[in-house]
Amino acid sequence: MQDTHISLAHGNGGRYMRELIEELFVRYLANDALDVQADAVALDLSSNELLFTTDGFTVQPLEFPGGNIGSLAVHGTCNDLSVAGAIPKFLSLNAFIEEGFEIATLERIIKTLAETAKEIDVRVVAGDTKVLRRGEGGGLYLATTGIGVRNGHVLSMNNIKHGDVIVVSGPVGDHGIAVMMAREEFGLQADIYSDAASVLNLTRAAHQFPGLRFMRDPTRGGLATVCTEIQRATEMGVHLYQSKLPVRDAVQSVCDMLGYDPMYLACEGRVVAVVDQADADELLKQWRQLEEGEEAAIIGFVDINRPYVVMETEIGGERIIEELEDDPLPRIC
Amino acid sequence: MQDTHISLAHGNGGRYMRELIEELFVRYLANDALDVQADAVALDLSSNELLFTTDGFTVQPLEFPGGNIGSLAVHGTCNDLSVAGAIPKFLSLNAFIEEGFEIATLERIIKTLAETAKEIDVRVVAGDTKVLRRGEGGGLYLATTGIGVRNGHVLSMNNIKHGDVIVVSGPVGDHGIAVMMAREEFGLQADIYSDAASVLNLTRAAHQFPGLRFMRDPTRGGLATVCTEIQRATEMGVHLYQSKLPVRDAVQSVCDMLGYDPMYLACEGRVVAVVDQADADELLKQWRQLEEGEEAAIIGFVDINRPYVVMETEIGGERIIEELEDDPLPRIC
Numbered sequence: 001m002q003d004t005h006i007s008l009a010h011g012n013g014g015r016y017m018r019e020l021i022e023e024l025f026v027r028y029l030a031n032d033a034l035d036v037q038a039d040a041v042a043l044d045l046s047s048n049e050l051l052f053t054t055d056g057f058t059v060q061p062l063e064f065p066g067g068n069i070g071s072l073a074v075h076g077t078c079n080d081l082s083v084a085g086a087i088p089k090f091l092s093l094n095a096f097i098e099e100g101f102e103i104a105t106l107e108r109i110i111k112t113l114a115e116t117a118k119e120i121d122v123r124v125v126a127g128d129t130k131v132l133r134r135g136e137g138g139g140l141y142l143a144t145t146g147i148g149v150r151n152g153h154v155l156s157m158n159n160i161k162h163g164d165v166i167v168v169s170g171p172v173g174d175h176g177i178a179v180m181m182a183r184e185e186f187g188l189q190a191d192i193y194s195d196a197a198s199v200l201n202l203t204r205a206a207h208q209f210p211g212l213r214f215m216r217d218p219t220r221g222g223l224a225t226v227c228t229e230i231q232r233a234t235e236m237g238v239h240l241y242q243s244k245l246p247v248r249d250a251v252q253s254v255c256d257m258l259g260y261d262p263m264y265l266a267c268e269g270r271v272v273a274v275v276d277q278a279d280a281d282e283l284l285k286q287w288r289q290l291e292e293g294e295e296a297a298i299i300g301f302v303d304i305n306r307p308y309v310v311m312e313t314e315i316g317g318e319r320i321i322e323e324l325e326d327d328p329l330p331r332i333c
Numbered sequence: 334m335q336d337t338h339i340s341l342a343h344g345n346g347g348r349y350m351r352e353l354i355e356e357l358f359v360r361y362l363a364n365d366a367l368d369v370q371a372d373a374v375a376l377d378l379s380s381n382e383l384l385f386t387t388d389g390f391t392v393q394p395l396e397f398p399g400g401n402i403g404s405l406a407v408h409g410t411c412n413d414l415s416v417a418g419a420i421p422k423f424l425s426l427n428a429f430i431e432e433g434f435e436i437a438t439l440e441r442i443i444k445t446l447a448e449t450a451k452e453i454d455v456r457v458v459a460g461d462t463k464v465l466r467r468g469e470g471g472g473l474y475l476a477t478t479g480i481g482v483r484n485g486h487v488l489s490m491n492n493i494k495h496g497d498v499i500v501v502s503g504p505v506g507d508h509g510i511a512v513m514m515a516r517e518e519f520g521l522q523a524d525i526y527s528d529a530a531s532v533l534n535l536t537r538a539a540h541q542f543p544g545l546r547f548m549r550d551p552t553r554g555g556l557a558t559v560c561t562e563i564q565r566a567t568e569m570g571v572h573l574y575q576s577k578l579p580v581r582d583a584v585q586s587v588c589d590m591l592g593y594d595p596m597y598l599a600c601e602g603r604v605v606a607v608v609d610q611a612d613a614d615e616l617l618k619q620w621r622q623l624e625e626g627e628e629a630a631i632i633g634f635v636d637i638n639r640p641y642v643v644m645e646t647e648i649g650g651e652r653i654i655e656e657l658e659d660d661p662l663p664r665i666c
Contacts, residue, residue, distance in 0.1 A: 014657025
C-alpha cells in the first residue's frame with residue numbers, strides 16, 4: 001500500500017478500500033474461515049449451544065501501557081463470552097477509521113489484534129471498514145462481535161443465594177489508571193500497566209464448580225457496577241471488605257492523589273465470581289495456581305438481610321456503594 | 334428518561350447508561366432472546382450451517398427519504414446474509430453516539446430499526462453503546478453483525494461459467510441519489526426514495542434454481558463494483574447492455590446534471606444474480622412476480638473471451654467499466 005494516511009477513498013468500496021483490506025486487514029487476520037469476497041461466511045461449529053455478544057471500543061489514547069484498542073477489542077468481547085460460560089470461537093470486526101489516520105498506527109493496532117486473537121485461538125471471520133470524515137472520529141473506533149460455544153452449566157444472577165461468596169481474580173483498577181496515565185493531560189508517570197488479558201483460563205477453572213452461580217468481568221463502571229447490578233437483580237445486598245480488596249499500591253496512590261475510587265475503575269482482565277460458600281475456598285485456591293489469578297481474593301458475600309452494596313472499611317466503619325453516576329474516567333474502553 | 338441530549342455519562346456503565354438502554358433501546362428491541370443483563374446470550378438455532386456477517390453504517394444525513402440509518406443497519410447486514418444464501422435470524426447492534434446527540438432523533442432511529450427487524454423476523458439479541466466525545470462523531474454510527482441459517486446450495490463466484498447471465502432485481506442508484514439529495518449542500522429537489530429494503534424474498538426465489546451461481550447486493554461502489562469483483566475473481570469478462578440497465582428517469586436526470594454514473598451508485602435493496610442461461614428467463618419471470626422485483630432485468634452475460642467489464646452503449650459503442658477509485662458519493666451507507 002502506497003498511502004501513509006487514510007482518505008475518504010479508503011471507504012468507498014473501490015480500489016483503495018480493497019487494497020486497504022487486502023494489504024492490511026487480511027494480511028494480519030488471514031485464516032481458513034475468513035473470506036473477504038463473501039457477503040457472509042459459514043461457521044463450522046460442532047455445538048448448537050452458541051453464545052453471542054458484542055462490544056464497541058473508543059478508548060483514548062488508542063495505545064497505552066499493556067495494550068491498545070486492538071487487543072482490547074479481542075479481550076473485551078471474548079471475555080464477555082468467557083464469563084457467560086463459553087469458549088470464544090469466532091469474531092467479526094468493524095473498523096470506523098477517521099480520514100487522515102496514520103496507516104502505520106492502524107497497522108500496529110490490527111497486528112496486535114491479530115496476535116491477540118491467535119493467542120486465544122479465536123478467528124476473525126467477518127469484517128467491515130468505514131471511513132469517517134476528518135474531524136468526525138477519534139482516529140479509530142472498533143466493534144467486535146463474538147460467537148462462543150457453551151462450556152458448562154448455565155450461569156445467571158438469578159442463581160445467586162444468600163451467603164454466596166464474592167471472589168475477584170486479581171487487583172482492580174489497573175486498566176483504568178493505565179489508560180488515564182497515558183493521557184498526556186495528566187502529566188503523571190507511574191509503572192502501571194493495563195490488565196487487559198484473556199480470562200478464559202480463569203472462567204474454565206471456575207466452571208468446574210457446581211456451586212458457581214455467576215461471573216462477570218468488571219469493565220466500565222468497575223467492581224462497584226457489578227455489585228450494584230447483582231443487588232438490583234437479586235434484591236439482596238452485597239457486603240464487601242475493604243481490607244480484602246486487591247488494589248496495587250501504585251493504583252491506590254494515583255486514586256488518592258486524584259480522588260478516584262478503585263471500586264469504579266475498569267478492569268479488562270479480571271473476573272468476579274459469585275460462588276456457593278462450600279466451593280469458595282477451593283475456587284480461590286485453583287485461581288491462585290494460575291498466573292492470571294495469583295492475587296485472587298475473597299472480598300465479600302451476598303446478604304439477604306441488608307439489600308445494599310456495603311463496604312466495610314478497614315477502620316470498621318461502613319459506606320454504601322452507589323450506582324455510578326458521574327464518570328470518573330470516560331473513554332476507557 | 335429525563336434528558337434530551339446525550340452526555341458522556343450516558344456511556345459510563347452507570348445509571349445514565351442503564352437508563353438509556355432500558356428506556357430507549359430495550360423499549361423498542363425487546364424480545365425473548367435479548368438479555369441486557371447477560372454478557373452473552375444463548376442462540377437457539379436448529380441448524381449447524383450458520384452464516385455470519387457484519388457491516389458498519391455512517392450514512393449522512395442519518396434520515397433520508399425512504400429510510401434512516403436504523404433501517405439501513407438492519408437491511409444492510411440481513412441482505413448480506415440473504416445474498417449469501419441464508420435466512421437472517423439474529424443481529425447484534427453497536428451504537429456509537431456523539432455527546433450532545435438529540436435523544437428524540439436516537440429514539441426515532443432505534444424505533445425504525447426495531448420495526449424493520451420485526452418485519453423481516455430478525456431479532457436483535459446483543460448490543461453495546463458507546464458515547465463519543467462531542468466533535469468526535471457524526472451524530473450516530475451503527476454496526477450490526479448478523480447470523481443466519483443456510484437455505485440452499487452454496488453460492489460462490491468460483492461457480493460462475495462462461496455464458497452465465499447477469500440479472501438485476503430493480504433500478505439501480507435510488508439509494509445513492511436519495512441520500513445525496515437529502516444533503517442540504519446540493520439544494521436539489523426530486524421525488525427519489527432510497528430502495529433500502531429486504532432482499533430476502535428475491536434471494537429465496539432465486540435459490541430455487543440449481544443454475545444460480547452467485548448473488549450480491551450492489552451497495553457501496555454499486556453494480557460496477559460487483560462486476561469488477563466478478564471479473565477479478567473469475568478472470569472472465571462481464572458484458573453489459575446499457576439499454577437493458579434499469580435506471581429511473583429521475584435518477585438518470587440527477588446523474589446527468591451532476592456527472593454521476595448510476596453504475597457506481599449504491600443500492601440497498603437490489604440483488605445482482607449470476608445464473609446459468611438455462612434458468613435466467615424463469616428467474617426473471619419469478620422475480621417480476623414479486624413486488625420488489627417488478628422492474629428486474631437481464632442486463633448482460635459472462636464472457637470468457639474478453640476479460641473486462643464492458644458496457645455496450647445504446648448507440649452501439651462500448652466503454653470499459655473500471656474499478657471505482659474516486660468516490661462519487663462518500664458516506665452513503
